[in-house]
Amino acid sequence: MSNLNNVHFKFLPLSMRVLFSMALLVFGLGYNMAMIQVWENHAGKDGDPMLSGKDLMIAYGGNPEGTKLETSLRGSMADMLPAEKRQVIFDWLHNGANPEEIETKINPILQEHCVACHNPEANPHLPNYAKADGLKSVIAKDEGMTIPTLVRVSHIHLFSITFIFFIVGFIYTHAYVRPTWLKCVVIAMPFLTLITDVASWYLTKVWSGFAWVVIGSGALMGTAFTIMWFTSMYQMWLGKVPAEVGEDGKIPCIR
Numbered sequence: 001m002s003n004l005n006n007v008h009f010k011f012l013p014l015s016m017r018v019l020f021s022m023a024l025l026v027f028g029l030g031y032n033m034a035m036i037q038v039w040e041n042h043a044g045k046d047g048d049p050m051l052s053g054k055d056l057m058i059a060y061g062g063n064p065e066g067t068k069l070e071t072s073l074r075g076s077m078a079d080m081l082p083a084e085k086r087q088v089i090f091d092w093l094h095n096g097a098n099p100e101e102i103e104t105k106i107n108p109i110l111q112e113h114c115v116a117c118h119n120p121e122a123n124p125h126l127p128n129y130a131k132a133d134g135l136k137s138v139i140a141k142d143e144g145m146t147i148p149t150l151v152r153v154s155h156i157h158l159f160s161i162t163f164i165f166f167i168v169g170f171i172y173t174h175a176y177v178r179p180t181w182l183k184c185v186v187i188a189m190p191f192l193t194l195i196t197d198v199a200s201w202y203l204t205k206v207w208s209g210f211a212w213v214v215i216g217s218g219a220l221m222g223t224a225f226t227i228m229w230f231t232s233m234y235q236m237w238l239g240k241v242p243a244e245v246g247e248d249g250k251i252p253c254i255r
């Protein structure tokens, strides 16, 4: 069998099926980790612990009513201090963040709960709360992720996710799926939604409704991944050879 193109899974050498399955296994784990990571990074930014469109609007587009300090204290920094002290900070922010109250009201909380990490020796890249003026950068209006950050994250996403779906899609080409257009749509979907996903990160800054395009793209991408993963695994190991597949293992072409 010199040419394995268009050959059904069951006619591939065992070694190749093992290779495909192991790659799918690790990609499947990776996909789940990626979902946990999205959750950890974004859920709760709007105050509600579930992941919502509002969370993504804040993450990408910013929060006109909020500051980075409040967003963080409702998100990844929420567990760093007791709720009643969080409330002291929120009340202070909502009452106009009076600079005269920093020394008396806010600084003691920062010293006790934040400075262990937020100081130049421990983490040079974080806002420094060892000095009172370190607060300034995080009490300005929250503009969401900056364009340079988005550019960095998007080029990594575009390259690495293309690799993943090239491999997963290539494995899936060995599946028997009818109608053929459906098979092609499932293969194309992750690449198209990757583009709409990344584009919507930027567009959310212009109109926050694009956060829903981010969510929709992610859902479609995940659906395509799931279909390719389970169809490939099933046809490789469990399913019978479909009657339409020829003696030589070729999946008949539709012209």
Ligand code: HEC
Binding pocket: 068, 069, 072, 073, 076, 077, 080, 081, 109, 110, 113, 114, 115, 116, 117, 118, 126, 127, 138
């Ligand atoms: C255990 C270490 C640790 C403690 C304690 C901690 N932080 Fe952080 N903080 C981090 C890390 C790491 C990041 C960057 C990653 C992230 O945003 O989750 C961060 C990010 C932030 C940011 C976002 C900064 C930015 O420019 O994006 C804010 C605001 C913040 N912390 C506020 C606080 C406040 C207020 C406290 C105290 C109540 C606190 N943190 C306590 C480790 C800590």
